[in-house]
Amino acid sequence: MNEMMGKSQKIVAVIKKKRGLIGSIISIALVAAAVVAVQRAWNYGNLEKENKELQASLSEAATKLEQLTKTQEQLAHSEEEVKLLKESTNALKEQVSSLNIEKENLNNKLEELLNIKETAPVITRDLLDEQISSLSELTTKQYWYRNATQRDEVKEWLWGTSMPFSDIQFVALYDGYIKAGIDLKEVHFSINQQAKTITIAMPESQIFDHNIPQETINVLQVKNNLFNSVSFNDYNRFISSEKIEMEKTAIGQGILDEANEEAKAVIEAFLKNVPGIDQYRLIFK
Numbered sequence: 001m002n003e004m005m006g007k008s009q010k011i012v013a014v015i016k017k018k019r020g021l022i023g024s025i026i027s028i029a030l031v032a033a034a035v036v037a038v039q040r041a042w043n044y045g046n047l048e049k050e051n052k053e054l055q056a057s058l059s060e061a062a063t064k065l066e067q068l069t070k071t072q073e074q075l076a077h078s079e080e081e082v083k084l085l086k087e088s089t090n091a092l093k094e095q096v097s098s099l100n101i102e103k104e105n106l107n108n109k110l111e112e113l114l115n116i117k118e119t120a121p122v123i124t125r126d127l128l129d130e131q132i133s134s135l136s137e138l139t140t141k142q143y144w145y146r147n148a149t150q151r152d153e154v155k156e157w158l159w160g161t162s163m164p165f166s167d168i169q170f171v172a173l174y175d176g177y178i179k180a181g182i183d184l185k186e187v188h189f190s191i192n193q194q195a196k197t198i199t200i201a202m203p204e205s206q207i208f209d210h211n212i213p214q215e216t217i218n219v220l221q222v223k224n225n226l227f228n229s230v231s232f233n234d235y236n237r238f239i240s241s242e243k244i245e246m247e248k249t250a251i252g253q254g255i256l257d258e259a260n261e262e263a264k265a266v267i268e269a270f271l272k273n274v275p276g277i278d279q280y281r282l283i284f285k
Helices: 002-017 019-115 125-132 232-252 255-271
Strands: 137-153 168-183 188-192 197-201 206-211 218-223 281-284
Touching (some): 125 188, 137 232, 137 255, 168 232, 206 232, 206 255, 232 255
Parallel strands (some): 197 281
Antiparallel strands (some): 137 168, 168 206, 168 218
16 A cells, blocks of 8 residues: 555656746647647638539539530421421422423424324314204393373273273383393304305394283373273283383384394304314305
């Protein structure tokens, strides 16, 4: 026990003698630790800065990579369009080549046709009859009119005398129309191939239709009597007699002559459409 205490006292004495040296060592150790800590902090700051710069570089690289991917996709699409354009161009070249061949063939056929001696067509009576057979009547003139007239009638009695109190009277206003023309079935052709003439024998114009529409008749005045009155039959006789009178008036004003001239002009214009007709002279009879 005493021996151990002796050793402890010796150690304490040594420590007291080396106190300054130990303090210096501790101070150096503390300074070194502080330097190491500062160095580590500085290195950490640099590492964090470098890490941020690295992250920014990585982000920029990712953006450029994305742009590069889009550019590659656009390039692939453009290459596909270029491929389609080439195919279309080749197809157009083939079509142009085919058209040129067809054009050359047509030019050759045209030259062959132009080299063929042109022969004038021969017109026959059967051909003209066939051309005009599609028509039956040719109405070339219409005559429209409005007329007012007074009608007086009386019943006959014994020995052709007039019955007393049987006279009737009515005044009417009416419209009508008359159509005149020729019957094309009566048109005949005569052809002289040597003289190159076509003679057309035409019938005279006639009245084909004459109508006084019932709705246009306007009775302005009616006079009945004790033993007679205006009836439906009286109106029918009135229309029939008025048609006869108005046809005489229209003929007197030249409706048939005008119809003849217009029929001649229509037939001449119709025949002008027949191929080869220009080689003949038309004669109307």
